Every structure is written in structure tokens, then in C-alpha cells.
Amino acid sequence: MPRTPRAQTDKRQRILQGAIEAFSDQGFHRTRVSDVARAAGVADGTIYLYFRNKDELLATIFETTLDRFWQRGEEHLASAEDPVEEMQRLVSLHLRFLGEDRRLASVFQVDLRHSVTFLGEVSRRVLRRYLERVAEIIERGQVLGRFVPGDSMQLAGMVFGVLDSLATTWVLSRRNYRLESQIPLAQSFVGRALLPEPAA
Amino acid sequence: MPRTPRAQTDKRQRILQGAIEAFSDQGFHRTRVSDVARAAGVADGTIYLYFRNKDELLATIFETTLDRFWQRGEEHLASAEDPVEEMQRLVSLHLRFLGEDRRLASVFQVDLRHSVTFLGEVSRRVLRRYLERVAEIIERGQVLGRFVPGDSMQLAGMVFGVLDSLATTWVLSRRNYRLESQIPLAQSFVGRALLPEPAA
Amino acid sequence: MPRTPRAQTDKRQRILQGAIEAFSDQGFHRTRVSDVARAAGVADGTIYLYFRNKDELLATIFETTLDRFWQRGEEHLASAEDPVEEMQRLVSLHLRFLGEDRRLASVFQVDLRHSVTFLGEVSRRVLRRYLERVAEIIERGQVLGRFVPGDSMQLAGMVFGVLDSLATTWVLSRRNYRLESQIPLAQSFVGRALLPEPAA
Amino acid sequence: MPRTPRAQTDKRQRILQGAIEAFSDQGFHRTRVSDVARAAGVADGTIYLYFRNKDELLATIFETTLDRFWQRGEEHLASAEDPVEEMQRLVSLHLRFLGEDRRLASVFQVDLRHSVTFLGEVSRRVLRRYLERVAEIIERGQVLGRFVPGDSMQLAGMVFGVLDSLATTWVLSRRNYRLESQIPLAQSFVGRALLPEPAA
DNA sequence: CATGAATGAGCTTTCATTCAT
DNA sequence: CATGAATGAAAGCTCATTCAT
Known part of the structure; x- marks a missing residue:
């Protein structure tokens, strides 16, 4: 029962x-x-x-996956000592999460953007939620002078672009490599990009 | 007649x-x-x-647009004095080009990646062609010690990710702004990301 | 259930x-x-x-109808005492069978031959199966000296032509008569045609 | 001019x-x-x-071909000494004529019957014209006691069936043989079939 | 007379969704 | 709750026919 x-x-x-x-x-x-x-x-x-229908199936995948992502993410990020380390952890979290399930990653990389045309609000919300969380990290770093100044949502968007591009390349690649192997590369790329200009 | x-x-x-x-x-x-x-x-x-069919319509849009892009692009890049400036010009070229025609940009941002699953070679070729050209700039800069070392195709992929993300955000945004307005932002972001580590 | x-x-x-x-x-x-x-x-x-498709519909009609034809046919032929009587029974079987269902006959007479060009093997198999069975009767009769000598498949083809023509005429005719009424006519025509030449 | x-x-x-x-x-x-x-x-x-349209193309082929057939045919038949010989000549005429042009024969054998459904009167007329001429030969032979008695149109139909079947088999066959080679076979088959029963 | 680019009605087939069991 | 047979709207594509040149 x-x-x-x-x-x-x-x-x-x-x-x-x-x-x-x-x-x-x-x-x-x-x-x-x-x-x-x-x-x-x-x-x-x-x-x-x-x-309700086929679309809702996709929408649910997006939303529940992002729930799981942040559920695990918050734990992982919580142990960071400062926004700089938190950003590094975000990078590894993002790539590690997608890297664990290629099929899931495939759905995200291939269908999420595309679905904006027919899932409307859902896709938008999923993306915005991600970006807002990243922007928040950036803002805290900016306050501490550890990150370059500027519109935090725009910066978050570019960080997302870097990680998204690596994930898409991995999903579409015929070669066999682990997405995690790109973490150091991404961390240093993003790290440099967010570095405040030297006082000079 | x-x-x-x-x-x-x-x-x-x-x-x-x-x-x-x-x-x-x-x-x-x-x-x-x-x-x-x-x-x-x-x-x-x-x-x-x-x-021949509906697919070919999309494929033709991709290929002819990229032809036009590089046709104009090569002129624009040719006048650069060094790889660093060339990269800056690439950034502005990319965003300016897409920014000129929002509908065209929409097709590129929403359908190009997605189409990899059904247009196969066409989408792949279009993307590869772009990345190889960017990688070539990076390599020249690396030789001169002006860019961070590392796999040039991977770096090119991340640069693409940054620009692609800005373009997608613009296309999906309901706000009304010009994609060109993002050029300085993108240039500095990419510029920093490619900077070789200071001698420390 | x-x-x-x-x-x-x-x-x-x-x-x-x-x-x-x-x-x-x-x-x-x-x-x-x-x-x-x-x-x-x-x-x-x-x-x-x-x-599977429209073609398979036609092919199925041909095959199942011929199955039914021979199923009933073998019973009917089995009681014949000799090949000559068997041939007479075949004639009546053929015309009686088609004569029972004018619509079915119409499909057979009008579309079976024509479909050889697009149904390929199916139509060919249906025809061959028929001819081989008729040829077998003829061969047995030839051995007994009751039928004219000669290539049994060619003779079978001509016998088929006689019956087929009667059926087609009936199907296309606007007059109202029963195909069965042609049985004696066909039997005597075919009977004479297969008669071995008198010793002369 | x-x-x-x-x-x-x-x-x-x-x-x-x-x-x-x-x-x-x-x-x-x-x-x-x-x-x-x-x-x-x-x-x-x-x-x-x-x-006027595609159908008329086919109809014209049927009609002009039959014109040519009878034009040549009448000459050929004219020299026959009696209805029996005339019938033999008809058989050879029919098979020789179709045997000369396999493509034309293919159109006749595959599309003539089938076209009854959409060419209506045209196909009917072409067939009737043929049958009436054959029936006329038979009638003359019957008067002379040289052919079996019976409805001349029905007998003509069966004669047609024999020749038509040989032609169709030839057109659809993958083997390479001349339709003319079947003339003796057909002549003896038809000859026997029309033979009046022995007085006995 | 001849052309062939353009038309658009009409066809087969697919597949998301429903609902009787 | 679960099933899966049945539905029928919808879409891509073909090709006989027209007509401006």
C-alpha cells in the first residue's frame, strides 16, 4: 500500500x-x-x-537536472574559501557534472538552446538561474577586488560560453576523451579572463 | 532576355x-x-x-553566410599589425557581423549547433573552418610570446564560446540593445584570457 | 479479452x-x-x-488470394481421374473462382500484370506459381500421350492466356453475364488445343 | 515554307x-x-x-499503332487463300509486329489493359477493333466448316488471349529470345483449338 | 511555334495524443 | 493505474499543366 x-x-x-x-x-x-x-x-x-506531452518531458529533464546540479553544486561551492576559489570550483563542477553522463550532456548541449523556440519560459528560466548564480559569485569577487569590474551578468554569460563550448565540443566529438580533462584548461582560461587589470 | x-x-x-x-x-x-x-x-x-529539400535550404544558409563572413573578414583582419590586434579585430568582426542581421543571427545561434545531428558534415565543416582560422591567429601569437601557450584549437574553441554566448544572449533577449555594444567587453575578456602569465 | x-x-x-x-x-x-x-x-x-505501404496492400491481395485459390484448387483437382480431366477441372476452377467476386477479379485482371513493373518479384512469383502447376498437369498428360508434345511451360502460358482473356473480357464488359457460363467454351477450346495430333 | x-x-x-x-x-x-x-x-x-495531356499521348500511341498494324495486316492477310490460312497469317502478323519493337510491345502489353480504367473508350475501341476483325475471319471459316462453331467474338477473344499471353511473357522475360520464334507454336495451338470436331 | 520556369493541388506517410478495455 | 490500437491532422515533396517571354 x-x-x-x-x-x-x-x-x-x-x-x-x-x-x-x-x-x-x-x-x-x-x-x-x-x-x-x-x-x-x-x-x-x-x-x-x-x-502532459512530449515537450514537458524535455522541460522536466532540464529543470530536474538543474535541480540536481545545484543541489550537489552548493555543497561543492560551500567549501570554497573565497570567490576566486569558488569560481574555480564552479568550472570543475560544471564540467564534471556534464562529463559524468554523456547522454544527459548531449541533451543539454544539443537541445537546450534549440528548445528556446518552443519551450519558451522553461529554457530561459534554466539558463537565467545558472547565470544569476554565477553572477553572484562574480559580484562577491568584484567587491573584494579579486575580479575585473563590469556587468556581472555579462561576465557570467561569457564564463558560461567558455564551459558550454567545451561541453558541446566534447559531446559532438568522435574522439574519446573525458570532459574532466579540460578542467585545468578552463580554469586557467576563465581565471585569467576574470583577473582585474594590473594596477599599472 | x-x-x-x-x-x-x-x-x-x-x-x-x-x-x-x-x-x-x-x-x-x-x-x-x-x-x-x-x-x-x-x-x-x-x-x-x-x-533539393528543406535541409539543403538550411545548409546553404550556413555555407553562404560563412563565405560572406570570411570574405569580409579577411579584409578586416589583414590590416592588423600583429596577432593580438588581429584577435581583437576577430572579436569585433564576429559580433558586428551577427549584429547586423538579427534574423540571420537567430538562425545561426539557434539552429547551427542543433543541426549537427541532422546536417552532419555541413555544420561540422562550418564550425571547423571557423575554429581553424582562429587557431591560426593564436598560434602566430604564441610564437611571438604574446599569447598563453597551449593547444590552439582548444583555446580557439573557448574564444568561440565567449562570442557565441554573447550572440545567443542577444538573440534571445527581449531587451533592445545592439550586439556591437558588447565588443569592448568581449575584447577585454578574450584579451585577458589569452594573455601569457606574467613572468611572476 | x-x-x-x-x-x-x-x-x-x-x-x-x-x-x-x-x-x-x-x-x-x-x-x-x-x-x-x-x-x-x-x-x-x-x-x-x-x-507497410500501399504497395504491400496490393501484394498481399495477390498472395493471399492465390493461396486461397490453390487451397481450394488442390481439393478440386485431386478428384480428377487423369490429366485430361484435371485440365478440364483447372479451367472450371479458374473461371469459377474469379467469377465469384467481380471486384477481386477486376483487381487481378487489371492490376496484376501491370504491377509486374513495380511490385517486381511478387507479381512474378504469383504468375510463376500458377504456370508451374499447370505445366505439371500438362507434363503428366504428355507422358500418357494424352496431350500434344512440346514445352510444358509455353503450353501452360497459352492456356493461361485463354482463361485470362475470358476473365478480362468479363471484368471489362458492361453486359451482365456469369463468368462461369464460359466454362464449357473454354474447356473445349483448351481441350482441342492440347489434343495430340491424330496419328494421321 | x-x-x-x-x-x-x-x-x-x-x-x-x-x-x-x-x-x-x-x-x-x-x-x-x-x-x-x-x-x-x-x-x-x-x-x-x-x-492535350499525358493520357492522350498514350491513347494516340494505341490508336496509331493499331492503324499501322492493320494497314500492314490487311496486305498480309489479303494473300491468304482461305480463312484457315488467314488465321495462321494473323498469328504470325501479331507476333511479328510486336516482336519488331520491344519497347512498343512493352507499352502495349503492360499499359493497354491497365489503361482501360482511365482511358476508357480508347482502350476498349482498340481491343474491340482487333477482336471484330479476328471474329470476321472465324465466321468465314465457320461457314466453310473449317472452324469449330460457336460465338465468333468469344473465340476471337481466346485466340487473342493466346497471342497476348505469349507477347506479355516475352516482354517481361529476362531471357533473350525473339518473339517470332513462338509463331509455329502459336499457330499449331490456335490451329488445333479452332479445328472442328471430327465427324465421329 | 517553342520554351522551361513557375505553379499548387494532391499524394503518401508519420506520429503525438486519446480512450475503450 | 496501465495498455496499445486507433486516430487524423499535418507536412514534405512530386509533377502535370500553364503561360509569359
């Missing part, structure tokens, strides 16, 4: 996981709802008991 | 322009061929006299 | 029957899939749950 | 010849008007100066 909520969660999760697998193979648009159903081991119609 | 070649070019151009308008409104996938036809002021079937 | 297998068979049959009706009215090429759907009382898409 | 009617005829002929080539390659339905135009070496639109 207390099985129902549990089973519900299970099935919901299985569907989401199936969706990630299916979407990552062919991209969101090429994927049929029945592909998701097969990957999840449920009937087509069952998906509609848990999600 | 000189109507045929002229008219042909015209119609082809009108179709491409119509495609850019239509794709930028809804994204490539949401756009029907008949939308493109309407925007171009031609019949549906006419499109197939000039392009 | 026993609805699924039963319903499935039903629906498949209804679609095939609808196809026969539709094809016989306008011929295969002039018939739209939606015509078949309407005649079968199902939605367009339902057809594709049971058949 | 007297060139115009000449040129007209030429072009009309070239189009018809192009149509035969094109239709025989792929069948009438699979052939595009532009295929005919290319084969004839004219522009698409030109075809519509000489023929």
Missing part, C-alpha cells in the same frame, strides 16, 4: 531516464514518444499519465 | 531570405516549407527548383 | 476488403490510401499498422 | 517515339511528362502543343 507513491516515482523516473537515452541518441525532434516508451519499458499511453 | 540569369539569382536569393525570416521566427523544425514559400513570395514547388 | 486477436484479424480483413473494393473501382494507381480507409471504415493511419 | 506541316509531323512523331521509349522503360504511370520531353528532345511545354 505505501507502494503506490514509490511505484509512481519509479515509473516517472524510468520514463525520464528513457527520454534522456532516446533524446541523446537522435535529438529531441527525431525521437518518437514510442521510442521513449520502449526505452522506459512502459506503454506509450502511460507517459501521458505522468507528463 | 537577360531575365533568366538575373531572375534566377533573384528568386534563389528571395527564397534564402524567406527561409532566414521563417526559420528565425520559429526555428527550423517548426517552420513548414510553405512558410518559407510564403515569406519568399513563391509557390511551394518553386523552392524545389532551387534546393 | 479475446477481442484483440479477433479484432486484429477483422480489421486486417476489412482493410484488405476495402482495398479490393477501392482498387476495383479505379485501379490501383488512381486509388488513394484514404479511399481504401474510407471503404474499410478505418482511419488512414490504421492502414499503416497492418501494412 | 512547305516546311511547316513537315516539321509539325516530325515533332509530333518525335514526341510519340519519345513517349514509347519513356513509357516502356518505366511504365506509363512512373513516367513524367518531362521524361517524354527529354527523350523527344523538346521542351515540356511543347508536348502540350501537340497533345
Whole structure:
């Protein structure tokens, strides 16, 4: 009897996981709802008991993934001693997180931007939430004079661009390497870019 | 009599322009061929006299745009005195070019990456061509000790990420600002990121 | 519960029957899939749950009909005392079978030959199967000296031509007569044609 | 100046010849008007100066070919001494005529019957004309007691079936043989089939 | 007369979504 | 809750036909 909520969660999760697998193979648009159903081991119609439609499936992946990202992220960032170290940790967090699940990363890198046209608010919110958190780190660093001055959202956007580009390259690459291997590179690139100009 | 070649070019151009308008409104996938036809002021079937299918329409936009980009670009970069200045010019070139035509930029920012999954070689080639040219600038700067050492393609990828992110933000933004206004910001960000570490 | 297998068979049959009706009215090429759907009382898409495409619909009609033909045929032929009688029975079988369902006959007479160009192997196989069985009867009769000597497949082809022509004439005719009424005529025509030359 | 009617005829002929080539390659339905135009070496639109539409192209082929057939046929048949010989000559005429031009034969064997559904009267007329002439031979033979009694149109239909079947087999065959080689076979088959029963 | 670029109706097929069981 | 057969709207593409040149 207390099985129902549990089973519900299970099935919901299985569907989401199936969706990630299916979407990552062919991209969101090429994927049929029945592909998701097969990957999840449920009937087509069952998906509609848990999600309003196919779009909501993608939106949910974005939102819950970002929830997980920040849940783990906050722990990781909390132990940083200053904004500079926090930024370094953010870089490694971002790349490590995506690097752990190539299929998930594929969905994020290939379909997130693209979905802005049809998921509207959802994609926007996911991106904004990320940027605002990064901007906040930058602002604290700027106050301490450790980061270059300037619009923190714009700077956050460029930091995001660096990491996003590395992740996309990794996802689309046919070579076999770990995304984590790019962490030092990214850290030094971002580190330098945020450095305040020498007093000179 | 000189109507045929002229008219042909015209119609082809009108179709491409119509495609850019239509794709930028809804994204490539949401756009029907008949939308493109309407925007171009031609019949549906006419499109197939000039392009094999809907995909080729997008691929052509990518390739011809990049041709135009580098055609203008090489002139602009040629007058640079050294790799550092050349990189600055690249930054301004990139943002200025996209900033001139928001609809075109929208197609590039939203559909280019996404299309890697279905346009395959075309998207890849367009991106690679860009990155290789940037990497070449970086290499020359590295030889002169003006840029940080490291894999030039990886560095080029991160530079691209910065500019790409600014362009995407602009395209998706509801605020009204010119992408060119971001040039100084981007130049200083990229400039710092590529700076060789001080001798310390 | 026993609805699924039963319903499935039903629906498949209804679609095939609808196809026969539709094809016989306008011929295969002039018939739209939606015509078949309407005649079968199902939605367009339902057809594709049971058949890969429009061609397969026609191919299935050919193959299953010939299966039924020979299933009934073998019984009928089995009771013949000698090859001569067997040939007479084949003639009546052929004309009686087609004469029972004018719509089905129409599809066979009008579209079977024509489809050789696009259904390829299927049409060929259906025809070959028929001819080989007839040739076999002829060979047995030749051994007994009851039939004229000569290539049995060529003779079978001509026998087929006689029956086929009668069937086509019937299908295309506006007059109202039963194809069975032609049986004695055909039997005597074919009978004489296969008669070995008198010792003279 | 007297060139115009000449040129007209030429072009009309070239189009018809192009149509035969094109239709025989792929069948009438699979052939595009532009295929005919290319084969004839004219522009698409030109075809519509000489023929009302694609159907009329096929109808004209049927009718003019049958004109040529009987034109030559009457000469050939005229020299027969009696209806029996005339029938033998008809058989050889039929197979020889089709055997001379495999492409033309292909159009006749594959598309003539099929066209009854969309060419209506034309196909019917072509067939009827043939059958009536054959029936007339049979009737004369019956009067002389040289042919089996019975409805002459029905007998003509079966004779046609024999020849038609041989022609179709030849057209569809992948083996390489001349249709003329079947003349003796057909003559003896038809000859026997029409033989009046021995007085016995 | 001849051209061939342009048209747009019409076709097959797909697939997200529903709902009877 | 779960199923999956059934639906039917929607979309890309073809090609017979037209007509301005």
C-alpha cells in the first residue's frame, strides 16, 4: 500500500531516464514518444499519465537536472574559501557534472538552446538561474577586488560560453576523451579572463 | 532576355531570405516549407527548383553566410599589425557581423549547433573552418610570446564560446540593445584570457 | 479479452476488403490510401499498422488470394481421374473462382500484370506459381500421350492466356453475364488445343 | 515554307517515339511528362502543343499503332487463300509486329489493359477493333466448316488471349529470345483449338 | 511555334495524443 | 493505474499543366 507513491516515482523516473537515452541518441525532434516508451519499458499511453506531452518531458529533464546540479553544486561551492576559489570550483563542477553522463550532456548541449523556440519560459528560466548564480559569485569577487569590474551578468554569460563550448565540443566529438580533462584548461582560461587589470 | 540569369539569382536569393525570416521566427523544425514559400513570395514547388529539400535550404544558409563572413573578414583582419590586434579585430568582426542581421543571427545561434545531428558534415565543416582560422591567429601569437601557450584549437574553441554566448544572449533577449555594444567587453575578456602569465 | 486477436484479424480483413473494393473501382494507381480507409471504415493511419505501404496492400491481395485459390484448387483437382480431366477441372476452377467476386477479379485482371513493373518479384512469383502447376498437369498428360508434345511451360502460358482473356473480357464488359457460363467454351477450346495430333 | 506541316509531323512523331521509349522503360504511370520531353528532345511545354495531356499521348500511341498494324495486316492477310490460312497469317502478323519493337510491345502489353480504367473508350475501341476483325475471319471459316462453331467474338477473344499471353511473357522475360520464334507454336495451338470436331 | 520556369493541388506517410478495455 | 490500437491532422515533396517571354 505505501507502494503506490514509490511505484509512481519509479515509473516517472524510468520514463525520464528513457527520454534522456532516446533524446541523446537522435535529438529531441527525431525521437518518437514510442521510442521513449520502449526505452522506459512502459506503454506509450502511460507517459501521458505522468507528463502532459512530449515537450514537458524535455522541460522536466532540464529543470530536474538543474535541480540536481545545484543541489550537489552548493555543497561543492560551500567549501570554497573565497570567490576566486569558488569560481574555480564552479568550472570543475560544471564540467564534471556534464562529463559524468554523456547522454544527459548531449541533451543539454544539443537541445537546450534549440528548445528556446518552443519551450519558451522553461529554457530561459534554466539558463537565467545558472547565470544569476554565477553572477553572484562574480559580484562577491568584484567587491573584494579579486575580479575585473563590469556587468556581472555579462561576465557570467561569457564564463558560461567558455564551459558550454567545451561541453558541446566534447559531446559532438568522435574522439574519446573525458570532459574532466579540460578542467585545468578552463580554469586557467576563465581565471585569467576574470583577473582585474594590473594596477599599472 | 537577360531575365533568366538575373531572375534566377533573384528568386534563389528571395527564397534564402524567406527561409532566414521563417526559420528565425520559429526555428527550423517548426517552420513548414510553405512558410518559407510564403515569406519568399513563391509557390511551394518553386523552392524545389532551387534546393533539393528543406535541409539543403538550411545548409546553404550556413555555407553562404560563412563565405560572406570570411570574405569580409579577411579584409578586416589583414590590416592588423600583429596577432593580438588581429584577435581583437576577430572579436569585433564576429559580433558586428551577427549584429547586423538579427534574423540571420537567430538562425545561426539557434539552429547551427542543433543541426549537427541532422546536417552532419555541413555544420561540422562550418564550425571547423571557423575554429581553424582562429587557431591560426593564436598560434602566430604564441610564437611571438604574446599569447598563453597551449593547444590552439582548444583555446580557439573557448574564444568561440565567449562570442557565441554573447550572440545567443542577444538573440534571445527581449531587451533592445545592439550586439556591437558588447565588443569592448568581449575584447577585454578574450584579451585577458589569452594573455601569457606574467613572468611572476 | 479475446477481442484483440479477433479484432486484429477483422480489421486486417476489412482493410484488405476495402482495398479490393477501392482498387476495383479505379485501379490501383488512381486509388488513394484514404479511399481504401474510407471503404474499410478505418482511419488512414490504421492502414499503416497492418501494412507497410500501399504497395504491400496490393501484394498481399495477390498472395493471399492465390493461396486461397490453390487451397481450394488442390481439393478440386485431386478428384480428377487423369490429366485430361484435371485440365478440364483447372479451367472450371479458374473461371469459377474469379467469377465469384467481380471486384477481386477486376483487381487481378487489371492490376496484376501491370504491377509486374513495380511490385517486381511478387507479381512474378504469383504468375510463376500458377504456370508451374499447370505445366505439371500438362507434363503428366504428355507422358500418357494424352496431350500434344512440346514445352510444358509455353503450353501452360497459352492456356493461361485463354482463361485470362475470358476473365478480362468479363471484368471489362458492361453486359451482365456469369463468368462461369464460359466454362464449357473454354474447356473445349483448351481441350482441342492440347489434343495430340491424330496419328494421321 | 512547305516546311511547316513537315516539321509539325516530325515533332509530333518525335514526341510519340519519345513517349514509347519513356513509357516502356518505366511504365506509363512512373513516367513524367518531362521524361517524354527529354527523350523527344523538346521542351515540356511543347508536348502540350501537340497533345492535350499525358493520357492522350498514350491513347494516340494505341490508336496509331493499331492503324499501322492493320494497314500492314490487311496486305498480309489479303494473300491468304482461305480463312484457315488467314488465321495462321494473323498469328504470325501479331507476333511479328510486336516482336519488331520491344519497347512498343512493352507499352502495349503492360499499359493497354491497365489503361482501360482511365482511358476508357480508347482502350476498349482498340481491343474491340482487333477482336471484330479476328471474329470476321472465324465466321468465314465457320461457314466453310473449317472452324469449330460457336460465338465468333468469344473465340476471337481466346485466340487473342493466346497471342497476348505469349507477347506479355516475352516482354517481361529476362531471357533473350525473339518473339517470332513462338509463331509455329502459336499457330499449331490456335490451329488445333479452332479445328472442328471430327465427324465421329 | 517553342520554351522551361513557375505553379499548387494532391499524394503518401508519420506520429503525438486519446480512450475503450 | 496501465495498455496499445486507433486516430487524423499535418507536412514534405512530386509533377502535370500553364503561360509569359
